[in-house]
Amino acid sequence: MFGIIGKAGKAVMLAGALILASCSQSPDPQAEPRKDFSIGWSIYAGWMPWPYAQKAGIVKKWADKYGITINVVQVNDYVESINQYTAGKFDGVTVTNMDALTIPAASGKDTSAIVVGDYSNGNDGILLKGADTLAAIKGRQIYLVELSVSHYLLARALQSAGLKATDVKTVNTSDADIVGAFSSPDAQAAVTWNPQLSVMKGQAGAKDVFNSSNIPGEILDLMVVDTATLKANPNLGKALTGIWYETVALMKRNDATGKAARAEMAKLAGSTPESFDSQLSTTFLYTDPKAAVAATTAPALVKTMTLVRDFSFSHGLFKGASSPDAVGIAFPGGKTLGDPARVTLRFDESFMKMAADGKL
Structure with missing residues (x-):
């Protein structure tokens, strides 16, 4: 697949739909209080907690807590999962920071990264x-x-x-x-x-x-959600964040329970436990929400996203744009890269902070 996985030429097709004609986004027809949500995922070591959580009942546990239903859906083609999210078929999706910028955000879909799950540390x-x-x-x-x-x-x-x-x-x-x-x-x-x-x-x-x-911390793996949907349904963000931290805490355990969880994730990924553990060894998982909040609020993230957006613009991934500022990126604390009137990618640490403070 294209994960960390990558990001391939099909990403360019969607990036070509960059919306530059208007500074505002049309209302999301689903941006209203709802009970049922769907999240897309594709196979990659750092994203296997999501399907495991669904199979183990952790998704249902947190969804029930907030009176909602969450369906975690596998898409075999990584880029296609992002395309489907961009087209509105999913409320959220697993994606890297670069692809979140060059596909949904560059296409005008206002997107919020609510869980910074890991970074590639040799993958x-x-x-x-x-x-x-x-x-x-x-x-x-x-x-x-x-x-x-x-x-x-x-x-x-x-x-x-x-x-x-x-x-x-x-x-x-x-x-x-x-x-x-x-x-x-x-x-x-x-x-x-x-x-x-x-x-x-x-x-x-x-x-x-x-x-x-x-280049630690530059290739990030995220859970992103449609911003309008998230605003209308904050319980979705709370549930997804709770699911993530409960599951990664389980998979990092060194006892039989943790080993069994990782073995099941390996099976879901079509891998062996040994191969999966090897891939995890080069994946820096943010198992501690405090560490994830610190990474999301650090100046280093702004520097990283500056590098990513400048690369993306210079390679034509912002079709129709005259400068890398055409796609705005918002960070915690009010910092913005690019046009503040055209922000379509937001790093939202608020749900991870709730987890860190024990308020989920």
Whole structure:
């Protein structure tokens, strides 16, 4: 899939629908008090708490507490899950910070990130054959999913090495094909994410020369919800946040209960417990709501989103925009990037703070 997973060319199709003609959004026809909600998810280690919570009854427990119903729905194609959310088929979806910006937000759908669940801490990486330093990437063809988080990781790596985008040539390769493509003797460099990354590391001569642990906190995995729906139904935000923290506390336990929960998540992801635990080891989960609030309110998040939006704009993901300011991003404390009259992506720490304060 495209998760951390990535973000592929299909994201560009939706980003092309950027709404720049008006500073205000039309009312959401579903932005009214409701009882039934649906949340989309796709397979990735950091998002497996959601389907597990549904199967284990944790979703129902929290939904019942607030007198609502929440249906957690799997979508096999990651980008399609975001497209469906953007089109209004879901009230919320699991998504990375980059894709939340370039698909729903850039398309004019006002979206709130209410749970900052984790960041990639090695789940995305750059592999070279026959070299063990990033400097050796110069002049090589790089296989990757273009205009994805992999592309963003490459851009940050080149920047760190004092290289330019023109110092390499990218070869657009789907996530489904990249393992096979990299196995060719002609393929000498690639950027991808787990589980493909772990498989490709096993190929002869492959070395990890840069990965997401070198840019901690920049590739974030979120639970986002339609802002108007959230405003009309704050209990949805409370329930989702309660579900998340109860479930991740369970999965982090070192006893038999925690092991069984992780094994079930691995099964739901079509993986083995060993492989799933390996992927978790390169995923920094925010199991403590206080830590998540601190990360969401820190100046570092503004810096990260500045990097992400500038990359997205420079690569044409804000179709029709004359500057990266065309899509506004709001942060806790009143800080805004871009046009404050066109804010369509909001980092809302309020529900995580409720969890931290024991008020859910």
